[in-house]
Amino acid sequence: MMPFPIAATDAVAHAGVQPESCDVVIVGAGVLGVTAALFLRRRGLNVTLLEKGRVAGEQSSRNWGWIRQQGRDPAELPVAIEANALWRQLARECGEEIGLTTGGTTYIARTEAEMKTYADWLPHAAAHGVDTRLLTAEATDVLIPGMSRRPVGALHTSSDMRAEPWVAVPALARMAAREGVVIVEGCAVRGLDVQAGRVAGVVTERGRLRAPEVVVTGGAWTALLLRQAGIHIPQLTVRGTVAATEAVPDLHAGCAIDERIAFRRRQDGGYTLGPAGFHEVFLGRDVFRNLTRYLPALREDPTGTKIRLASPKGYPDAWTTPRRFSADEVSPFEKMRVLNPAPNRRIAEKMRSDFAALFPGAGEVRLKAAWAGMIDVMPDVVPIVDRCPALPGLTIGTGLSAHGFGIGPGFGRILADIVTGGAAGHDMSRFRFSRFSDGSRIRPGPAL
Template identity: 65%
Template sequence: MAFPINDATPVTWPGPVPKTADVVVIGGGVIGVCTALYLAEVGQRVVLLEKGRIAGEQSSRNWGWIRQQGRDPDELPIMVEANALWRDLAGRTNVDIGLTQGGVTYLAGSEDEMAKYAKWLRHAEAHDVDSRLLSTAEVADLVPGMSKTYVGALYTASDMRAEPWVAVPALAGVAARAGALIVENCAVRALDIQGGKVAGVVTEQGRIVTPEVVLAGGAWSALFLRRHGIALPQLSVRATVAATDPLPMIYPGGAADDRIAFRPRKDGGYSLAAGGFHELFVGPDAFRALPKYLTQLRKDPFGTRFLPAAPRGFPDAWGTRRTWDADGPSPFEAMRILNPAPNRTKVKKLTQGFAALFPDLGPVRIKTAWAGMIDTMPDVVPVVDRVAALPGLTVGTGMSGHGFGIGPGMGKVLAALVMGENPGHDLTRFRLSRFSDGTKMRIGPSV
């Protein structure tokens, strides 16, 4: 399969949509797919609707890391569960998703970074995660051939990687075999609300009667919710990834310093990305949400590059409609797959930086490059909650670049919320009301 998934990817599940369902899940990324899977497994008639292709957006464009390391303390127990779920699910797919336990290593260039990693270790210890600090010599042994000497590193041997453009469609296959009905190329235009609660959804293929809807729409979630009077201070940032041609194996896991992140792929190449760098297209939502993001901006004022305007059709583009008639085309049909162009200057720098870090690898040639829009929140943790103002609606969005790895865990949590069951985790940190009840923004560890 070509990567990432895009408009040229054939439709696997064309529909049609049914007239009724127990639950409708909006969004065919890893969160929506896993939610549909776990709902189907408990006997729910679940319909998963995707406006473009399964995993067409960030779920096939991410780094492919499945990491416990560096997680926000409130995410960590869900991620520990997700780590185990990935192993189970990989055995239930009918393809090799490239699941590999190669570990994750954060390379430290200073004692301050080591101190930050040491501080985070107490969270790992509380959940029996095998993270540990490495010395300079241990780093050189773990990742040989680097031209740079590091002070040390944070290392988690049990962390994994997989090929996202293979893995998420494969999980959709598991969900379909469990009984979920998946329909691609079918946008949900609006919720059908009667008596102040969810009564169904209006899709481009017709209305589906359902009492429960899960919104897992990624970068499109805030736009969808705004139409229904629900404010979500979610923004999306562009992140660029480059993929090299095959190279010798230097380290089987994911590694990153303050400039570059890399991990090997199943095809023998490496995926490269810029650690801590992303780009924000400034639009109406950026201005609306600015007060909520001030804490994050003060903490990391140079981590974001600001661009004047999003391309036409993007969720926060100046020309994107904020209101529309459910009986006519919506912005979700106007752009089936959010496919931003990669930052070519960044691709060049990544290539040069990787070649300089590993001078014995030989020529580093780029096979392809892509970008994705990461849906992020002011405190860099998601919203996973029932919407009190609109009974029947559950939201799982704003994964802030953490979604691929934690996807199975969050899918299980969302399924439990829909069923009215105990999700097994404290979700207080992820409630929607934290942005309106005066809660002080608490940024998770920048690890």
């Protein structure tokens, strides 16, 4: 089987020198940190992007590669529309082939009840002029020919796209570096430097870096880092297993999912597979601490989350991971340069056989790789993208809840404008930091 393309043992591609000071420090070089850095640089700021492991080593390379507007929380939809346009722009500007293809998103329905749920989302698309529509069974069969199980219909958005995650985000990082962002891989931020009640920079494994503005886009590690400054967010992580087939005949150009399996064509002619409605949570202290906040989401999707006993050693919520540590000791971030969870092999094999059964015309389906990612989630399935009210100078972008690859450049642009005092351009109240402490009811976004 092919090894996962980004590993902690890879040579460092961005060996920037950590400066003594800069205008903005960004912690974490996933899709959000990379695009926020790029847009901040384009606003004329000196930006340092610090990454404990490798650019896009975690979620931003491990995802399915879907760039979708379809099925979004209504508050996210305008950002997703902007992100689609930004992906096109960035793909042109970076001058590298990132696999950006407009193949559409399709949710295949096997029951009338599913069709009803999908129909309920159409008004959101219509309100923003997105080309989402319901397809009949016949139209679904024409769009995705050769399926062994007959659909009742589908929800389809032709303008949705796909890209190759482990190619795309590193390509955007190279562009950001060319434009002047200082990127330092293999450099963990151990804590925020707080002085006189505001952020004064960060403390890394290489020492202090002074900056009046710090943006934390640390994915699965954000809650642990913020905790060092006494800031608590109810973030958890869940494991998602992914598999990649070897090349098969061209079955469908876009991204699609039915009641069992998600599939997306890759540039190399294979398909990236994900299980429909299946992820695993490892028990740890944060799970117990935040459980009640997740009850609304669990009620909406009672079967999707499978519980696994202890969080493996070194993970953000492992029993032995220290929750507080001092800035002059080796931190959990350095001990886990790239969080590379073992995939669930049983699920990977089930995906292979489900895919082969759905497309009997594909011939023998073989897997060339299987991997997993720890997905950072929030109780209402939408991120925090906001300034931190308790700590001037700190801005947070995290909790993209399994759908941040596609929307990432949109929130990256917004983070840049938040930091520079510009207009977010969209109603950001749904993504405010304070929603978990101001008595608001937790309203999970659509599990679509």
